[in-house]
Amino acid sequence: MGLNTNLEKNFEWLAFPGLIRAIVMIQCVVFALIMMKPEAANFFQITPEGIAKREYWRLISWIFYPFVAPTDGAFSLINVVFLIIVMKIAFLFSDSLENAWGETRTSYYVYGTLICQSAMLYTGALFIPTLHGVGTELFYLSIFFAFATLFSDYEFMLFFVLPVKVWVLATLSALMLLFTCIGSPIMFAVYAICFLPYLIWALPRLKSYSKHRGQVAARRVKYQSKLKGSESDTLHCCIVCQRTEVSDPDLEFRVAANDEEYCLEHLES
Numbered sequence: 001m002g003l004n005t006n007l008e009k010n011f012e013w014l015a016f017p018g019l020i021r022a023i024v025m026i027q028c029v030v031f032a033l034i035m036m037k038p039e040a041a042n043f044f045q046i047t048p049e050g051i052a053k054r055e056y057w058r059l060i061s062w063i064f065y066p067f068v069a070p071t072d073g074a075f076s077l078i079n080v081v082f083l084i085i086v087m088k089i090a091f092l093f094s095d096s097l098e099n100a101w102g103e104t105r106t107s108y109y110v111y112g113t114l115i116c117q118s119a120m121l122y123t124g125a126l127f128i129p130t131l132h133g134v135g136t137e138l139f140y141l142s143i144f145f146a147f148a149t150l151f152s153d154y155e156f157m158l159f160f161v162l163p164v165k166v167w168v169l170a171t172l173s174a175l176m177l178l179f180t181c182i183g184s185p186i187m188f189a190v191y192a193i194c195f196l197p198y199l200i201w202a203l204p205r206l207k208s209y210s211k212h213r214g215q216v217a218a219r220r221v222k223y224q225s226k227l228k229g230s231e232s233d234t235l236h237c238c239i240v241c242q243r244t245e246v247s248d249p250d251l252e253f254r255v256a257a258n259d260e261e262y263c264l265e266h267l268e269s
Contacts, residue, residue: 011104011108012104014104014107014108014111015103015104015107016103016107016110017098017103018094018098018103019094019106019107019110020090020091020093020094020097020106020110020143021090021091021094023063023064023110024086024087024090024091024094025087026064027064027065027066027067027136028066028083028087030044030064030065030066031066031068031069031070031083034066034069034070035070038070041065041069043061044058044061044062044064044065045058045062045065045135046058046059046062046118046121046122046124046125046135047125050125051122051125051126059118059121059122060118062118062121062135062136063114063118063136063139065135065136066083066136067083067086067136067137067140068082068083068086086140090140090143092147093143093144093146093147094106096147096150096151097109097143097146097147097150100150100151109146109197109198109201110143112196112197113139113142113143113194113195113197113198114139116193116194116195116196116197117138117139117142117193117194119193120190120193120194121135124190138194138195141173141177141195142194142195142197142198144169144170144173145170145173145174145195145198145202146198146201146202147166148166148167148169148170149170149202149205149206151166152165152166152167152170153165153166153167154166156169177191236251236253236261237253237261238251238253238261238262238263238265238266239260239261239262239266240262240263240266241263241265241266243263248263251263251264252264254267
């Protein structure tokens with residue numbers, strides 16, 4: 001913890017307050033640009049042709065390609081609505097992560113994610129054809145997974161009607177990635193690198209959380225068994241209400257003619 005604090009203090013100048021917000025707003029500008037000039041979309045993608053021409057600026061420009069892009073350069077109200085929804089959700093992620101981690105750590109997480117994903121997209125453009133066309137969705141997933149880990153009980157209104165906790169959506173997203181890996185095993189390595197900053201942060205946290213839950217469950221079982229044991233070591237028990245001298249110390253008991261024990265309240269005549 002001390003090392004992390006020292007690193008934050010020494011490299012605090014690298015922090016970019018509202019970095020995720022800034023990226024999303026630039027994507028909105030690029031959305032409008034692509035809508036007016038569809039050929040501009042190629043400028044923001046990592047392609048084998050671009051790498052062959054040594055257009056290394058694509059390693060940065062890809063992050064500004066909008067998650068929701070205009071269809072064939074034409075105006076689409078549905079795309080605009082989706083873009084606004086994505087923007088609002090991304091702003092929520094940005095503010096939540098910065099409140100939980102601080103601006104410096106959030107910036108480090110974004111920087112690390114962009115570096116890992118840029119390296120993977122560059123490698124994929126040269127050697128992995130299945131990665132062609134993959135872009136900002138991986139970046140948004142890494143931010144989403146971090147948010148879901150920190151705020152697992154947060155609820156989204158699915159289709160504006162059905163409340164679903166964010167951990168459920170994150171689990172489904174992870175299963176979809178796993179399903180993709182089963183069809184193409186190379187994707188295990190691809191996703192491992194793309195989500196490396198998240199894995200480095202989350203795996204120890206999830207391991208600690210699982211251990212804590214196990215300890216809590218063990219204490220609960222021990223307490224319940226102790227409670228049952230204390231109730232079983234009783235001398236008297238009413239056959240009707242099941243109360244004992246342990247559960248109700250002021251209660252008096254009598255044995256009826258049928259050899260069953262009753263409290264005075266339920267004593268049969």
